[in-house]
Amino acid sequence: MPSLFRLFAALPLWLLHMLGAAMGWLILLLSPTYRRRFSANAAQAGYRFGQVRSAVGHAGRMVFEMPRIWLGKELPPCNIVNGECVEKAYAQGKGLVFLTPHLGCFEMSVQAAAQRWSAEHGNITVLYRPARQSWLAEILETARNRPGVQAVPTTLSGVRQMIKALRKGEAVGLLPDQVPPDGQGTWAPFFGRDAYTMTLAARLVLQTGAAVVLARCERLSWGRGYTLYFEEWPMTDATTLEACVLQINLAMEKTIRQCPEQYLWGYGRYKQPRVERSEAAAFVKPGENA
Template sequence: MLYLTGHIGAWELSSFAHALYGFPLHYMARPIENRRIDVLVNGYRRLSGNQPIFKNESARVTLKVLKEGGTIGILADQNTMPSEAVFVDFFGKAASSTTGIARLALHTDAAVVPGYAVWDEQLGKYRLRFEPPVELIRTGDAESDILENTRKFAKVLEDIIRKYPDQWVWVHGRWNTRPSGEPPVYDFS
């Protein structure tokens, strides 16, 4: 299963919850530049049995985990390098979005399940929520299917964020990478 999520609510806690309920997961991660911070952060993330899949090992390990019936968590609301992305609408702006989730789901038949941990005011604690699996588009045209499913995943995340806008933690430049010829979204001059 591919666990589709973003930087919403307590995304770090949601992975602990999976493990504490008996379902440890793997999570896609980029190594943190500061080695000491990387060791500290990933040490905490591993405490409950979760395991990172780093970018340089992602293809082989990811396929193995999915083949064995494992779960992989992916934060899909990040700016992605153009070589690994397509531009899809995200809050009304073209966003460079990973095609990896669509490629994996289409190749392995893994379910793509949106999930997130958001603060529940009435309960006074975080609540882990899951949406129904995203129905994949399969037309037989691989590139079109990748694009359309990536659009679908972005829309699912956008809808979740619109429900809980105060809980979206976004400090990175989501729209840093622009389609050719488009002006930058962020003006740092």
């Protein structure tokens, strides 16, 4: 399997996207459960299948492009739009929280941002869950700790490293539309239906006063690369944890609606959280010292 990953990393992006699109449709055809979840999640957001059908192929592209993003000798072309709001957020000196949903190539978002700003403003810190397979764990450790990116584990120690990074004026990156383990989230509306939502992003913002910037990295056709969009998201009216979580969900909804055909509609966003014993559940409350 490691050899296959490295082979894919050497293939051109257009070929990876072509293979991935085919795999995405094959999985949809073979899995009734995935097919139902895809349609139900899209319908919850107000979309008919025909409106977001291209997201089927993009889900496959997401899988096949990862070796290229993680292990490729150089990143594919990525045009950055509205980088000025990132500069403005850094200038405030309270740190920066990048938030992106499972849309487009979210793995590329942090890599491209680090390539652009880490030399001047320090690493971008991201959380990762160590893989159970030793070969994959080794690949992920190499891939996600590329220049300008600092990957930390989903433990209390990792969370504290994120807080320290923000207090130094650096940036962190999170995908707040993923379902956290039981005890690390709260139920909040997402496209009109309650979904178990992580509180970590909200706690980081409340505790440090960091600026929030939304990111979405859209794939260009025919493997021509990506366009990474940034948008400032002021949260001045969110003074409680519940209000902040709701604001973040609204931000994710807005970002997804800007490119629904590349969102991961097949993700189990409304599933029950898994029960997991984790240090991260003991996240330091706002106002406490890390």
